[in-house]
Amino acid sequence: MTTVSMTVNGKQVSADVAPNTLLVQFIRENLRLTGTHVGCDTSQCGACTVHVDGDSVKSCTMLAVQADGADVTTIEGLAQNGELHPMQAAFKENHGLQCGFCTPGMIMSAVDLVKRNPNPSEETIRTELEGNICRCTGYHNIVKSVKAASENMGG
Amino acid sequence: MSVENGIGASVRRKEDQRFITGNGHYLDDINRVGQAYGYFLRSPHAFAKISNIDLTAAKAAPGVVDIFTGADMVADGVGGLICGWGITSKDGSPHNAPPHNSLAVDAVRHVGDQVAFVIADTLQQAKDAAELIEVDYEVLTPVTNISKALAPGAPQIHEEAPGNLCYDWELGDKAAVDAAFANAAHVSKIDLVNNRLSPNPMEPRAALGEYDAGSEELTLHTTSQNPHVARLIMSAFLGIAPENKLRVIAPDVGGGFGSKIFVYAEETTTIWAARKINRPVKWTSDRSEAFLTDAHGRDHVSHAELAMDNDGKILAFRVSTQANMGAYLSTFASAVPTYLYGTLLSGQYKIPSIYVEVQAGFTNTTAVDAYRGAGRPEATYVVERMMDTAARDLSMDPTEFRLKNFIQPDAYPYETPVIMTYDSGDYPLAMNLAKEMIDYDGFAARKAQSEANGKIRGIGTAAYIEACGIAPSAAVGSLGAGVGLWESAEVRFNPTGSVTVFTGSHSHGQGHETTFAQIIADKLGVPIESVEVVHGDTSKVPFGMGTYGSRSLAVGGSAIVKAVDKIVEKSKKIAAHLMEASVEDIEHEHGVFSVAGTDKQMTMGEIAFAAYVPHNYPADLEPGMAENAFYDPLNFTFPAGTHIAEVEIDPATGIVDIVDWAAADDFGNIINPMIVEGQVHGGVAQGIGQALLEGVVYDDDSGQLITGSYMDYCMPRADDLPSFRITTTNTPCPSNPLGVKGCGEAGAIAAPAALMNAIVNALGKDIDMPATPEKVWRAINSN
Numbered sequence: 001m002t003t004v005s006m007t008v009n010g011k012q013v014s015a016d017v018a019p020n021t022l023l024v025q026f027i028r029e030n031l032r033l034t035g036t037h038v039g040c041d042t043s044q045c046g047a048c049t050v051h052v053d054g055d056s057v058k059s060c061t062m063l064a065v066q067a068d069g070a071d072v073t074t075i076e077g078l079a080q081n082g083e084l085h086p087m088q089a090a091f092k093e094n095h096g097l098q099c100g101f102c103t104p105g106m107i108m109s110a111v112d113l114v115k116r117n118p119n120p121s122e123e124t125i126r127t128e129l130e131g132n133i134c135r136c137t138g139y140h141n142i143v144k145s146v147k148a149a150s151e152n153m154g155g
Numbered sequence: 156m157s158v159e160n161g162i163g164a165s166v167r168r169k170e171d172q173r174f175i176t177g178n179g180h181y182l183d184d185i186n187r188v189g190q191a192y193g194y195f196l197r198s199p200h201a202f203a204k205i206s207n208i209d210l211t212a213a214k215a216a217p218g219v220v221d222i223f224t225g226a227d228m229v230a231d232g233v234g235g236l237i238c239g240w241g242i243t244s245k246d247g248s249p250h251n252a253p254p255h256n257s258l259a260v261d262a263v264r265h266v267g268d269q270v271a272f273v274i275a276d277t278l279q280q281a282k283d284a285a286e287l288i289e290v291d292y293e294v295l296t297p298v299t300n301i302s303k304a305l306a307p308g309a310p311q312i313h314e315e316a317p318g319n320l321c322y323d324w325e326l327g328d329k330a331a332v333d334a335a336f337a338n339a340a341h342v343s344k345i346d347l348v349n350n351r352l353s354p355n356p357m358e359p360r361a362a363l364g365e366y367d368a369g370s371e372e373l374t375l376h377t378t379s380q381n382p383h384v385a386r387l388i389m390s391a392f393l394g395i396a397p398e399n400k401l402r403v404i405a406p407d408v409g410g411g412f413g414s415k416i417f418v419y420a421e422e423t424t425t426i427w428a429a430r431k432i433n434r435p436v437k438w439t440s441d442r443s444e445a446f447l448t449d450a451h452g453r454d455h456v457s458h459a460e461l462a463m464d465n466d467g468k469i470l471a472f473r474v475s476t477q478a479n480m481g482a483y484l485s486t487f488a489s490a491v492p493t494y495l496y497g498t499l500l501s502g503q504y505k506i507p508s509i510y511v512e513v514q515a516g517f518t519n520t521t522a523v524d525a526y527r528g529a530g531r532p533e534a535t536y537v538v539e540r541m542m543d544t545a546a547r548d549l550s551m552d553p554t555e556f557r558l559k560n561f562i563q564p565d566a567y568p569y570e571t572p573v574i575m576t577y578d579s580g581d582y583p584l585a586m587n588l589a590k591e592m593i594d595y596d597g598f599a600a601r602k603a604q605s606e607a608n609g610k611i612r613g614i615g616t617a618a619y620i621e622a623c624g625i626a627p628s629a630a631v632g633s634l635g636a637g638v639g640l641w642e643s644a645e646v647r648f649n650p651t652g653s654v655t656v657f658t659g660s661h662s663h664g665q666g667h668e669t670t671f672a673q674i675i676a677d678k679l680g681v682p683i684e685s686v687e688v689v690h691g692d693t694s695k696v697p698f699g700m701g702t703y704g705s706r707s708l709a710v711g712g713s714a715i716v717k718a719v720d721k722i723v724e725k726s727k728k729i730a731a732h733l734m735e736a737s738v739e740d741i742e743h744e745h746g747v748f749s750v751a752g753t754d755k756q757m758t759m760g761e762i763a764f765a766a767y768v769p770h771n772y773p774a775d776l777e778p779g780m781a782e783n784a785f786y787d788p789l790n791f792t793f794p795a796g797t798h799i800a801e802v803e804i805d806p807a808t809g810i811v812d813i814v815d816w817a818a819a820d821d822f823g824n825i826i827n828p829m830i831v832e833g834q835v836h837g838g839v840a841q842g843i844g845q846a847l848l849e850g851v852v853y854d855d856d857s858g859q860l861i862t863g864s865y866m867d868y869c870m871p872r873a874d875d876l877p878s879f880r881i882t883t884t885n886t887p888c889p890s891n892p893l894g895v896k897g898c899g900e901a902g903a904i905a906a907p908a909a910l911m912n913a914i915v916n917a918l919g920k921d922i923d924m925p926a927t928p929e930k931v932w933r934a935i936n937s938n
Contacts, residue, residue, distance in 0.1 A: 041443055044865035098837060100170070102357045104175075138837045138840030
């Protein structure tokens with residue numbers, strides 16, 4: 001067992017984990033933050049996307065020990081003081097989700113996307129979201145949501 | 156008077172708040188104190204006999220609670236998995252449904268077949284122990300291709316199905332069709348493969364089984380589209396527990412697309428094992444297991460012929476199809492290539508006679524069952540590829556050929572030669588609208604422009620029809636269904652005026668919590684935030700047949716309307732009593748009850764309160780305000796429309812770029828346009844996936860699944876798809892009180908044919924799905 005400590009959604013957390021524990025397992029099983037989902041086993045679907053030190057990361061592709069000392073944000077930490085993040089609000093407003101399973105990862109990726117591309121074109125949004133699979137929406141309304149959020153985020 | 160958030164409003168979804176904040180409760184998010192973890196040892200072989208399973212070392216491994224094999228379940232009297240729809244072959248014999256044990260007993264018949272269930276304190280321990288199980292296999296030669304499986308001399312997969320035949324079914328008037336072909340001026344022919352797909356809802360299947368030794372109750376949390384049906388089958392056929400001792404809960408479910416209708420081996424084994432070890436057991440599929448075991452879709456091989464007269468009028472249509480059932484007959488598998496397929500072969504066309512024959516057979520592959528559209532995409536693909544081929548043979552524009560042969564808007568009810576009675580529609584309207592949207596007439600100029608740029612442009616149309624709102628119980632019963640297909644609802648007012656709606660439908664992305672609440676808001680004037688929709692729990696909902704076949708609104712919504720009608724009827728009596736008028740004089744609109752010709756009125760909330768605090772109340776009336784209703788539809792519903800795809804192909808790479816997509820769909824009345832559009836987007840995306848990207852591939856010799864992960868099975872990504880332009884036409888459905896038709900499957904039904912017709916139009920030659928860049932490039936570069 002190895003001790004890992006990190007900040008998750010602004011809170012200091014620490015636990016003893018097996019060295020092969022994935023960050024997503026640590027988040028879901030140790031912290032019981034179940035908004036971060038697992039949809040595949042080949043790092044393709046992106047349902048597990050979180051932010052590590054501000055960058056989007058597929059948390060199934062990182063060991064918990066690699067995140068030792070990091071500042072991690074999950075979907076549960078995105079809204080501030082009960083106010084939805086503009087990306088969350090845009091997904092709701094534009095029907096950017098159906099079953100909701102890919103949504104947390106999609107939103108976390110999209111937030112990072114807009115951070116790096118403040119005024120993204122449709123093409124940029126589609127290319128940037130290539131690492132997140134949604135089976136319900138056909139991406140049409142996801143693209144619309146991200147575009148709308150980018151405008152509201154001051155892009 | 157329209158009501159805020161009522162019928163017709165694009166109300167933002169109530170359920171979204173929990174999903175966008177990470178507060179949904181999907182199956183794997185649920186845990187129980189002391190739960191153990193289950194892991195399935197699966198067959199590495201496509202076809203093998205099992206002579207021995209040695210568990211000694213595995214049982215002694217750290218953390219192992221117990222390990223079960225097929226013999227244990229048989230000894231415990233657990234029955235095999237069943238198929239709930241009996242198909243009768245041409246010769247009058249019932250279909251062959253070989254035994255299907257949850258855990259293999261003496262043979263495995265596809266890669267991934269369940270061999271043993273290992274339960275340990277942690278998942279890692281269960282996986283490690285599984286590696287210590289020693290199974291003696293006698294490996295046999297497998298067959299995965301349906302045509303090869305049905306050919307003489309193929310490996311025999313089940314003793315009970317000679318020649319691997321499940322059934323040899325027919326529908327229609329063969330003699331009339333043959334006669335029409337004999338006298339036809341033109342005959343067009345086409346051979347088609349409808350590629351096998353893996354449904355891939357983003358949430359993998361999972362199960363959490365619990366046993367309460369005190370009450371002897373079993374509770375199964377499961378990723379199901381129809382928890383009551385799962386309970387019924389597990390009780391009546393598998394003998395897991397009586398229905399009153401078995402609670403099935405399907406919480407937030409992350410997509411289904413058909414694949415979560417079925418009663419699977421894993422969920423069955425998990426709940427059975429929970430009682431055996433008297434401890435909660437959780438099993439969560441990983442994606443690799445999902446590819447190996449979630450029921451696949453499609454996998455048809457078809458030959459079709461169309462007979463026409465000199466003017467291009469259709470005289471007759473005949474189709475011969477081979478359908479791959481996989482290794483075992485899944486829950487509704489038999490119905491998909493028959494009554495959900497053959498019955499739709501008239502499409503939108505007036506065709507005097509039709510004959511279809513379908514041979515379904517077994518192979519050493521994952522079971523095939525309903526996947527978004529289920530039979531109807533296969534039918535539309537045959538019909539619409541056929542129409543384009545015929546138009547090409549006659550040198551006619553494909554849309555003109557279709558318009559010439561459409562059933563006309565004044566022809567309803569229209570009885571097809573394949574036992575459907577279409578109730579309403581306006582096919583020319585939708586087609587002309589779609590043509591206008593995509594500027595069909597401007598295509599030639601755009602094609603010339605593409606050509607100037609070194610690209611090949613194509614345009615393709617699909618005019619689809621589907622039978623939804625599944626289904627009138629008497630009708631499906633006469634065709635072999637083992638269940639009725641009604642739906643139930645309860646509308647329960649709370650004393651303070653809020654409402655809880657219990658529905659037997661199940662939402663796994665469709666937005667029922669919003670759409671159904673809109674019906675209540677509209678009809679009873681209750682603010683939408685005061686309406687709670689409850690589904691997916693057999694101990695809360697009276698009963699339910701679940702969600703598939705675009706039935707939730709047409710059948711489940713109609714059940715809610717029936718319950719609302721009873722609420723209104725009772726409320727009128729209370730209102731009459733309290734306002735000292737006769738019941739006949741009480742008028743009702745959107746939850747306001749008034750006395751005709753006066754300004755006296757009461758709200759639904761006031762009446763509900765009076766019903767629960769009945770101090771001043773009609774003497775002959777029961778207190779309380781809760782009504783339930785069961786609704787059995789009178790007919791299927793028939794959504795229909797036209798999708799037109801325009802593509803540009805780069806001959807250097809073979810990459811197909813979808814440059815435009817226009818759709819005009821007739822879904823009848825629409826409750827929430829935003830949700831309906833979203834359903835079409837998603838359906839079209841899955842259809843495009845089938846046409847361009849997706850395809851389950853098995854190695855012919857070994858029977859190994861080659862496309863077993865997202866590295867190998869090409870799922871549509873954001874940058875594979877265009878934005879869509881869609882609109883709706885509306886001819887209300889006459890057979891249900893909401894006038895709705897269903898929209899969930901339309902896109903997946905229309906899209907493959909539209910897109911493939913566009914690609915064939917561009918290439919000038921036939922090509923099968925998926926039209927991958929390699930396949931397209933080869934088509935361009937071959938003679």
